[in-house]
Amino acid sequence: MNPEIIEGGNFSDSRGTISYVNDFSFKDIERFYVITNADENPIRAWQGHKVDAKNFYCISGSFKIHFVKIDNWENPSKDLNIETITMNASESKIVHIPAGYANAIQSLETNAKLISFSTLPLANSKDDDVRYASDYWKIDE
Helix, strand or coil: CCEEEEEEEEEECCCCCEECCCCCCCCCEEEEEEEEEEEEEEEEEEECCCCEEEEEEEEEEEEEEEEEEECCEEECCCCCCCCEEEEEEECCEEEEEECCCEEEEHHHHHEEEEEEECCCCCHHHHHHEEECCCCCCCCCC
């Protein structure tokens, strides 16, 4: 499976606005959390997942989601291609990063918030979480 964008939309009327992503299924989701990066450290990098898939939805501000397909979990190539998707709160979309990738989350403004939906229960995530140095792959800012 490859990373993908699951498009949604917005509906507005006199009562306000509803944002939705109707094509996103919660079938395999086990948990979620909200990410707000510190202003002094706007990039949270690099977290890899052998089994867990991540799904990101921006609820305020904007982010860049960077990701690489891991070729070797113990010693990945430093020349892996970094792909990037930009998302913001005015767009209603989910960025799906399947298992087998490492990701970096870059907030583009103060107090930006991102929801991450995960497919592994917390008890199983410790064995699946692979961390690399924040500068292992260089992100162009």
